[in-house]
Amino acid sequence: MLDPQSIPVLINTMTARARATAHALAAAEDAVKARALHAASTALRDQASVILDANAEDVARARDNALSPALIDRLRLDPARLEATAAGVAAVAALTDPVGQVIDRTTRPNGLALSRVRVPIGVIGIVYESRPNVTADAAALCVRSGNAVILRGGSEAVASNRALHAALVEGLVAGGLPADAVQLVPTTDRAAVGAMLAAEGAIDLIIPRGGKSLVARVQAEARVPVLAHLDGVNHVFVHASADPAMARAVVIDAKLRRTGVCGAMETLLIDRAWPHAAALLAALADAGCALRGDAAARALLPAVAPAEASDWDAEYLDAIAAVAVVDGLDGALAHIARHGSHHTDAIVAADERVAERFLAAVDSAIVLWNASTQFADGAEFGLGAEIGIATGRLHARGPVALEGLTTYKWLGRGTGQVRG
């Protein structure tokens, strides 16, 4: 246990080392970063028994402390999960390097040749909870995009994170990158999070990965910019023109494929003019979904329980859906504008004009037509991976992968131009 007063000093030392390393990482060639991440992936596989032993220690302590089965499941690694983590690092190694990409270029009338070129953000802090795989996932994405990263995982996973971090760094160094590219905060004292959030100018971006309370704490306290992922109160609107089979497939997938993901549907909006509503609700109920609805929804199916006001803003992350019957597109848009969380919303409709109006009017990071909200995922969007789904409006929105971990600079090449 560290002396609490030493924690700001510790974070200060770590950020200084990260900044020094960030300059080297920004200049690192694509092939070096790729090779180093492949080596890190190999190291995770080579050290599987050490990592799994460390994880067993964390899991045993979690059981002794009577942590919830859900938390223990998030904490647990097994050979298959560790292999998936190692494969994920290799997959990130194979992604296209965003650094050095030219966003646009122009030559001014005076001959000055301007271009905008992607560069790393610099020093990124990741604050996360019990999932140890984040240690590898987040480190890989940050390193691939040329950023130095400071990881601060949950106290439950301390042994797992140390073992994963040791393997990753061994691989990165073998591949030719500096060890300080990926640093793990060596204390589980919560004051370390506070010191990271206060490290204005020393950490360029904080990304919280975890539940609502973690993200809320980070947003409330941070002086460093935060790329946050908030609630997904996601809607599927079934328009009067919707094909009943498609509506059923999309709604059941959106709600029930996985109920605990941020892209899951939480509220179903049904157009009052759609004639297949009762069958859709029955299918949802038959598939195991509890329904809470307004009076019109309850009139369609007796199994629908009465919704309370709070249901329209609920992110259940469970096999529960709120159901409202709305008056056409305008009714759906008004409901989403009032209750949506700007994450992912979808319409099922055969009428293209209505669908295009929905796509244009809904102010969410992701708006879908005739597709399940569960596609809200970086890999599904072709980004190769994701560090999170941003629900803010600045810098990056929706699934964030390598591009979102970069910024740009303007380069101007002249021949002696002056403004005069």
Next chain:
Amino acid sequence: MLDPQSIPVLINTMTARARATAHALAAAEDAVKARALHAASTALRDQASVILDANAEDVARARDNALSPALIDRLRLDPARLEATAAGVAAVAALTDPVGQVIDRTTRPNGLALSRVRVPIGVIGIVYESRPNVTADAAALCVRSGNAVILRGGSEAVASNRALHAALVEGLVAGGLPADAVQLVPTTDRAAVGAMLAAEGAIDLIIPRGGKSLVARVQAEARVPVLAHLDGVNHVFVHASADPAMARAVVIDAKLRRTGVCGAMETLLIDRAWPHAAALLAALADAGCALRGDAAARALLPAVAPAEASDWDAEYLDAIAAVAVVDGLDGALAHIARHGSHHTDAIVAADERVAERFLAAVDSAIVLWNASTQFADGAEFGLGAEIGIATGRLHARGPVALEGLTTYKWLGRGTGQVRG
């Protein structure tokens, strides 16, 4: 004077009206926004005498209060300045609408067609000081990019800002936009700024326009994201390979064309191996620039005063330059890494390999080769205008114009895709 307790209520009412209007503005067609801004430009011209009378009132009060001549000059409008402001609004009207632009698109193997489309940020707050032209400039850029804006200008310019705002709104409404598209905070109480900075979720972005103390206050207090413009401690490095005539032209322009702009050179770095250093310093001194140098610089020209440690971090905004003699490119890079403010830095060199290393290694928003740092300007970069030069690393960097006032959303068009 308002009851101080009513200020949060006032700001709350204004942000609610801005949010309601933002939805309409986001959907406004290009032609409507352009027409409304042209009408606003015309209204500024039509109401010139009212605006100039209001400005005369502000100037008289500033004189009575013995404000500095520099501040009174910033405050003063005359027919030429007002005409330039009206012309600026018309020029923004003529810019290409960024809203609806498709950033990229892809079709996934499952047939889901994805695109990223630019949309307005939403509600933008502008906090500024005594220059009344900001009222029109900032309003025009925000409206052109589909954002609702809340303006809070300095107390010195209160009458001018009210007159400018009244004319702008009259024009916007005549052109078909809602009056709440541009709101002016009707009190000069500083608590209104605090209420804006605290309006998390109600204002999406705050842009401070003014001096260091204003920007520092905004950054320190804001819970709303800030697009800030900090110091320009800009360097010109004259490499051993530099052509002496080009170096002289670029350095004199960078330092002396206008000394009060953020793109002005503040520190001159001269390669120890460059044989023309004494003549360059003499030319700078002859042109009226005071020089403060290290021992090597002083040895070149007796008129160079000794630099103190603080000179290397100074943003003079005056006809003063710090001068350091450095050992080649690496010496220049080390100096800039230590003292630069990540705004704009330039190299003068005939050696392209050296120049490209400088462009790659300097971590600034703008890095120039053989061109004056005074090109750091949105209009010079072909953006048509600028709302500021961002020195942060997220969202937008360097000159920020219409694109920087937008975000994007992901649209997905499917045919019933589910993840399954």
